[in-house]
Amino acid sequence: MSAEERRESxxxxxxxxxxxxxxxxxxxxxxxxxxGVSQPYLFRLFPNxxxxxxxxxxxxxxxxxDAFLAAAKGRxxxxxxxxxxxxxxxxxxxxxxxxxxxxxxxxxxxxxxxAGDHEFGASLRDRWQSMxxxxxxxxGADIEETTTFFAYGMLINTLVSMGFPPTQRNWEGIYExxxxxxxxxxxxxxxxxxx
Numbered sequence: 001m002s003a004e005e006r007r008e009s010x011x012x013x014x015x016x017x018x019x020x021x022x023x024x025x026x027x028x029x030x031x032x033x034x035x036g037v038s039q040p041y042l043f044r045l046f047p048n049x050x051x052x053x054x055x056x057x058x059x060x061x062x063x064x065x066d067a068f069l070a071a072a073k074g075r076x077x078x079x080x081x082x083x084x085x086x087x088x089x090x091x092x093x094x095x096x097x098x099x100x101x102x103x104x105x106x107x108x109x110x111x112x113x114x115a116g117d118h119e120f121g122a123s124l125r126d127r128w129q130s131m132x133x134x135x136x137x138x139x140g141a142d143i144e145e146t147t148t149f150f151a152y153g154m155l156i157n158t159l160v161s162m163g164f165p166p167t168q169r170n171w172e173g174i175y176e177x178x179x180x181x182x183x184x185x186x187x188x189x190x191x192x193x194x195x
Contacts, residue, residue, distance in 0.1 A: 006041075006045060007045045009035045010037075010042060010055075011055050011059050013034040013035045014026075014052045015056040015059060015101055016034070016097055017031050018053055018056055019100035022104050023053050023107075023108035024111075028042055028043075028049050053108065054120075054123055054124065056101065057127075058123060060098055060105065061102075061127040062127065063091070064088070064098065064131060065135075067088060067090075067091045068088070069138065071083040072084055077139075077140050080138050080139060080140075081139060081145065084135065084138065084149070085152070088153060089156075092156075092157075092160065099160060100161075102157060108121075109121035109124055132146070132150065135150070156174065159171060
């Protein structure tokens with residue numbers, strides 16, 4: 001296996017490990033073990049743990065952006081919003097680690113910012129901005145539609161992460177098509193009881 005292939009394996013493993021353990025809770029030893037390499041070899045591929053986290057986080061954001069773009073491609077403008085929302089629902093339903101990793105990204109960057117480390121999240125902000133800009137273009141550069149799209153997405157992230165079932169009242173008002181099949185039971189988690 002080439003160094004580049006091994007690097008890709010590390011990024012995939014790191015995404016999974018960080019998704020479940022967070023930045024502080026994940027050891028580079030666990031990542032190395034998952035890939036089947038030694039820690040010293042891991043650090044020949046990446047200079048430090050932060051670089052591994054950033055690479056995995058960038059990949060997660062890129063996958064989300066790519067899902068939006070693929071869903072919008074070739075569709076008339078009036079169909080893109082629903083297609084992109086459905087694609088996001090599929091992404092987090094079929095690969096729940098992507099949602100977990102997103103939540104870990106926000107927590108890690110917020111923690112670094114609170115500690116005065118503004119560089120930690122710089123490239124991640126750039127990637128997230130690129131994702132937002134790409135969606136904005138696909139949604140006809142309509143600022144209200146783009147903002148609403150991302151606001152709903154963040155609400156969906158929160159509701160799914162916290163285990164709210166799609167029948168819970170907090171889901172009311174979200175695009176009907178986005179509510180279908182995006183609850184926690186779609187991810188193999190038990191749904192919290194409805195109030």
